[in-house]
Amino acid sequence: MQSYGSPDTTYGWWAGNSGVANRSGSFIAAHAAHAGLMMFWAGAFTLFELARYNTAIPMGEQGLIVLPHLAGLGIGLNEAGEISNTEPYIATAAFHMVSSAVLGAAGFWHLFRCPKDLSAAEGRAQKFDFDWKDPGKLTFILGHHLIFLGLGAIAFVEWAKRHGIYDAATGMVRTVEPNIDLNMVWGYQTNFLSITSLEDIMGGHAVLAFALISGGAWHIATKPFGIFKKVLIYSGEAVLSYSLAGLSLMGFVTALWCSVNTTIYPTELYGDVLKLSFGVAPYFKDSISIGTDLYTSRAWLANTHLFLAFFFLQGHLWHALRSMGFDFKKVSEAFENLESTRVSA
Structure with missing residues (x-):
């Protein structure tokens, strides 16, 4: 938690992170x-x-x-x-x-x-045991997280290979052998919305599993160096802001992918594809009506991820600024001083 240089700073019960900060x-x-x-x-x-x-x-x-x-x-x-x-x-x-x-x-x-x-x-x-200011210990713990994420990706690939998953193209459950092609995976970086092959999707998860486990082992065995040690801020606020940024990015990507992709999100399971609309804020809207005040599973999922991603982004900016020493209390103080100046004038 940001203490702004004061070791005696305390937080209310609602600031749950303060109870585990140190x-x-x-x-x-x-x-x-x-x-x-x-x-x-x-x-x-x-x-x-x-x-x-x-x-x-x-x-x-x-x-x-x-x-x-x-x-x-x-x-x-x-x-x-x-x-x-x-x-x-x-x-x-x-x-x-x-x-x-x-x-x-x-x-x-x-x-x-x-x-x-x-x-x-x-x-x-x-x-x-860790200290927020110790980059070596933080990256050591990060490495273990990455390995477990990699094992989860492997479990998904193995499930598809041995049990099978639902194929929207055939309308039935079938086993899927991953297409492990690095060029294919890299090619989808900018046009992932066009993925129509379950083999390519499973291949992407296999490559992702390898990257996660390799990255995990790397972080366990090494410590931050060079620009990563100089540029990144190591504190509880900063690490929280990095995590929220990652969640926000995944939320936006998932919302967009869920709204239009019918390979991983088949229409028979999630409903028809959505269209983007604008009101007080942008949101995804059902392309067909299924009744008054009723929404498809796709609409619920896409909009939930979109709105959560937006608030995660705000949380990222909030904690990132605090990690850099910005005191939000000064904003309200500035407005109060401005109002006092107007009254006295």
Whole structure:
């Protein structure tokens, strides 16, 4: 947290990050608890959508956001692309609910039974103690995150190879062998919206997995050097701003891709493609009407990602400026002084 040079700066209860800003052990507790909340939402919302799912209405027209993703993975679908077996969905929801309980318990365990500061921990856990001003330790922890992300990408590729995913072109679930071609992957950097091949998509994830795991190993084994050490700011505010910038970028890209791509987001699962409209703010609008006050799954997903990405961007700018020492309190003070000057004049 930005203290503006004053070690006695305190924050209210609403500034949740302040409670873990300088406590690496409490930071892990918060991470585990947040992961538990996300798991709980995923499991609970899967059951909620499953309870209201109607096979007589196209899935994309029911405003669902979790079931289409699971269906896209080829789970419980019949030849017509409809959910015919709900047991895998219930099992998936139960797995997430149980995992949320385990993660929640882990959060409490780290909060009440473990050291607030990992420098006092025993064994390998001590290696994950960090200081926001220590770039070497921050990049060491970043490396582990990248490796886990890479393993997740590998799991997706292996699922597509062995189990199969839904193919909008054929209207059925089929196995997909990744097309690992670096030229192909690089060529999609500027025209990724035109992707129509599941093989290319899986190939991109395979290349991404390799890059993530390699990058993770690199960050674990090395420390920042050169321009990265001189230009980047290393503080809690700065790292948070970098994270929010990444989330914002992914949110904007996902919103745009979801709005028009029908290969990963099939029309039978998410509804028809969207068109961009402008009101108080830009938003994606259904290209066909499915009823009063009703929206397709594609509209819900695209707009949610668009609006969240916008607010993440604002958060990035806020924390980036604070990390550079900008004091937002001076803005209100400047307006107050301006008003006082006008009154006295």
